Amino acid sequence: MASKLPWLTMFSIAGILIAAAIIGPSLYVPSSISESGPHIFNAQNPPYWVDTFAIPPVRAGTVIHIVASEHGPGNVTIVLESEKYPGQPLPNVISYYLTNKTSSIDVKVPLEESSIYDVYVISYHATYTIQISGVWAEFYSAELGLYWGIVAAIAGTAMYFYYRGSKSRDQIYEQTLAEIRKKEEEKRKASNK
Numbered sequence: 713m714a715s716k717l718p719w720l721t722m723f724s725i726a727g728i729l730i731a732a733a734i735i736g737p738s739l740y741v742p743s744s745i746s747e748s749g750p751h752i753f754n755a756q757n758p759p760y761w762v763d764t765f766a767i768p769p770v771r772a773g774t775v776i777h778i779v780a781s782e783h784g785p786g787n788v789t790i791v792l793e794s795e796k797y798p799g800q801p802l803p804n805v806i807s808y809y810l811t812n813k814t815s816s817i818d819v820k821v822p823l824e825e826s827s828i829y830d831v832y833v834i835s836y837h838a839t840y841t842i843q844i845s846g847v848w849a850e851f852y853s854a855e856l857g858l859y860w861g862i863v864a865a866i867a868g869t870a871m872y873f874y875y876r877g878s879k880s881r882d883q884i885y886e887q888t889l890a891e892i893r894k895k896e897e898e899k900r901k902a903s904n905k
Contacts, residue, residue: 722868736854786837
């Protein structure tokens, strides 16, 4: 029984990972991203800073809710972009520009295509807070589990054949030892006569 445990465990792990990889990306759940920034590192003081937030895959017709505000003397620009068409803002979404006069926005943006979306927040000497909410495939990165599941299945198969072979090797070893002991016993009995 102890020799079955490692390969059974590997097959179980493989099954869980493969199931998660198949089911995970198709689960669309209400989710949100809340951030504040800019995320400036190493005491840098650039004239502007760009932060990027990825929205996992959404279905066509999904509405994304963006709430943002800026603080400080500068301004903030927010751009929503589909990864299908990099470098081109969505035709139905304009870039939102926040200044001291309009220091916050609260918009609902209908997305017409199924895609991964990026939100770029460009801050010019200003800080911001942003919350992006909607329904998207939160577990889309679980696809990577498929590769690890295949690796675990291969490892489980290798372990199975190793333990199966070691079992037969152990049986042959025990049979050989039993035959040797039997022959030695026969020699001893013959020499005692």
